[in-house]
Amino acid sequence: MLKTLLIIGLGGAVGSMLRYLTSVLVNKYWSNHFPLATFLTNIVGCFLIGFLIGILEKNHLAEGQLKWFLITGFCGGYTTFSAFGYENIRLLENQNLALALGYIALSVLIGLLAVWFGLFVTKL
Secondary structure, three states: OHHHHHHHHHHHHHHHHHHHHHHHHHHHHOOOOOOHHHHHHHHHHHHHHHHHHHHHHHOOOOOOHHHHHHHHHHHHHHOOHHHHHHHHHHHHHOOOHHHHHHHHHHHHHHHHHHHHHHHHHHOO
């Protein structure tokens, strides 16, 4: 268990650093109201989680330590939106359209409300 935690932590550190570098690079060339750095990070993260899981499954490595490093660690550190995207694809693949749409809607709406509420609480 400790070894797995260290592997996930290392992957998360690499993902977090890459996320920061992505933001620095994008913000250097784009200064607009649209949060392009976060948007690109989320889209790239979604591509990466799909690509990496596909490669791991194709090579029968989906249950090993490499999965913990790349998927939970790296992709999780880079963006948790990638996990959200992957989970919804799996729901859709299993013909759970209503559950996927509910998950998407609730995640976005309740997530926005939670951010608003967190900001509200700090102003009390």
